[in-house]
Amino acid sequence: MRKFALCCLMVATLHALNAQNVNQADSLMIRSIFDRALTNGKSYDWLDHLSNEIGGRLSGSIQAERAVRYTEKELNKLGLDKVWLQPVMVPKWTRGIPEYAYIETAPGLSSTTNVCALGGSVPTPDGGLKAKVIEVKSLAEIAELGREKIQGKIVFYNRPMDPTLINTFAAYGGCVDQRYAGAMEAGKYGAVGVVVRSMSLSLDDYPHTGSMSYGDIPIDQRIPACAISTRGADYLSRALKIQPNLNFYFKQNCRAYPDVQSFNVIGEITGSQYPDRYMIVGGHLDSWDLGDGSHDDGAGCVQSMDVLRLLKEVGYRPKHSIRVVLFMNEENGLRGGREYAEQARLKNEDHIFALESDAGGFTPRGFSFDSDDANFAQIKSWEPLFKPYLIHYFEKGGSGADIGPLKKEGMVLAGLRPDSQRYFDHHHAASDTFDAVNKRELELGAAAMTGLIYLMDKYGTRTEMGPIRD
Template sequence: MKNIVFTISLLCALTTFSQKTDEQQIKSIFDTSLSNGKSYDWLNYLSNQIGGRLSGSVQAQQAVDYTKKQLEDLGLDKVWLQPVMVPKWNRGIPEFAYFETDPGVTTNIPICALGGSVATPLGGLKANVVEVKSLDDLAILGKQRLQGKIVFFNRPMDPKNISTFTSYSSCVDQRYAGAAEAAKYGAVGVIVRSMNLRLDDYPHTGSMSYGDIPVKDRIPAAAISTNGADLLSISLRLNPDINFFFRQTCEQFEDVESYNVIGEIKGTTYPNEVIVVGGHLDSWDLGDGAHDDGAGCVQSMDVLRLLKETGYKPKRTIRVVLFMNEENGLRGGNKYAEVAKSSKEKHIFALESDSGGFSPRGFSFDCNEDDFKKIASWKNLFEPYFVHLFIKGYSGADIGPLKNQDIVLAGLVPDSQRYFDHHHAANDTFEHVNKRELELGAASMASLVYLFDKYGNDIN
């Protein structure tokens, strides 16, 4: 009898000893990511073997096939594709632009079509250019000053904001709605200063909308590099009668079928409670989408691998979702939320990475005040890794449609100072991603997912 009691006591002691503390589990995650991470290799393939992954493109489908195979190779409990209809827009041949100060005296300027724009006439579009700083300036100038002109939106990102996303948000309206608003005053085209704090020669594309304007009344819209915008602005001060010429051959097609890529580890205790981690698989076509958002996708994939690699058995179902069509439609995020709602799935937490693969600084949480106070008690666990900025705020576009009163939404917050140097531009490429920074981000995400899985709705 004594031997039986001793054996039971020993087993209990060993079981207790084998259970890692939060500090130990998080250290194990970071150690594994930094010494045996897979995110960088996956990103290398996405960027250099597939490239830019515009929704509806061959490259987008190749990315779907590749990431599905990688998730299957991880030995997850389930991997599947979720169909979603997405827009298909093609840039066409490279754009060309110049401004003309005198007849025959021209200066070439770097531009790129905005995503969703119509083409110029086949031979290009040439007209007098009028500079404005905001959408409100259009009403001040009126149809008399803008009829038949090309409108040049030249409001720069504010360099005084430490959060560059604040600067981006304060001026992106001119890119998104500039063409629709200018068309109302008879403008024939729109040129928009690139959303970039740095002065360089890279034009930055991005989504734009014509609202309810009929197709026949839509005007072409392009982004101009920051150097080009400054040169054009200075030249206009010297000569207000400058003509601007640009040519682009982009085209919008019918919607096509694509997919969200989904994989999960089934929970051992509460399998009906779902935790989501993800990024968007599509990208713009100018670069290879390494930071936006290849980085977020491979980090999210590695979250599940890191949990498995460190021997952690999730209580809840942990699901990675690689969303399609964030850049020009958000169809993937909306479809995922629609299916989750119709299936009556209970999502308790969702984490998105869509701010680049730079050094992680912390997380932004969209939740109620009580939950946030409890979450903030975890900050000390992240302090050894310098990832302890916990703030309330924006989480992510693709997980936004999941929002309800019960779920906590979060976004990884990397250092943002260099992000808009690359955002939506031809230099958003693999060589600008640092391996260690990327792996630190994956480990940070895995650690937060671990804590939410362990404590669930009892966040303490």
């Protein structure tokens, strides 16, 4: 009995020593990754070119095409095992000449206000659209008011993001339905147009665009929809209290075209032990057209590119095949993410892990994970390795829109979670520009992503390795 107890003690000691050695090795590797990213990172230079030389990369635009060719060229420079373009058909919508709007409180007495067309909206008539305004706070209020009070009017959705929510993505989710479905619902009750308060916690003059849907409403019955800046929304709301019969005028010249071909950009380091098992890291290459798309999502693309470069820099040879995927058309269709998932299914590719960066290039705080309990328990044990960098927020939650279509049982999906307090100041607005990105914060995100990919590759998923045994 004593011999058996001694044997158990020796085995336990060996396990503890092995774990200590593994943790020390992992700590040194992650330190090396951060050192390289912060002294020899490439993400900021790549983003400079994407933002300042190419600019906003709206799906189907010439800028999106240039971004595809540029990132393909840069990935080829890294000496990856494979780089290729994956064709995908995407929608093409153009904004046209800048929008114009004013609030008319009396004949001849008006003040201009800043608006922008929502992505996918139909244009106003050639001479613009002027009508009385009715303010609402929700889609449900439209049904309560009914056709009698809405017909012939412009519906003004004025539900702000909730400032009490520390998670600003939750605040965004709490009001984005009025942007996405506002025109579709208002049109059912005879509205002639829609004005939506911008999805931003900042009080400023920047209107924020974003995707919208008309559902199955025929084209000739669709009504134009625009976003108004938060400052403009507050002014319009105050003016309506004083003068309920005021008029709102706006003119927009947007236009939809037939789908065009674009591409997902993909680079791969082929796995040394499991070449047919795939881990991917990525962001979306397209952006809205008002700014240059630096935070949404140029940052995620260049960080993902740097993950593969950093793995090569530190001399790490992955066991699994690691792919960077720069998805096209996340903003107004998610065609790139769906096409990648469909091609993976048709080729019977075994994807076990996917990481997306699509929350801006701000200071990284950690990651959220869409996984089962067994995989999350393993991931949670890695928190101490990221604590020295203050990037140890590891929680269950969402991952990313582009990698969502890949989801299957046992697979782990993850999303980089930067500090989100300033993100919606820039999201989908003309203020989403390169000067709003901090080089060090961007590089810290790239390093954190590389560290997580390294650990996932080294230890695998619990589904892959079988059940955890004591």
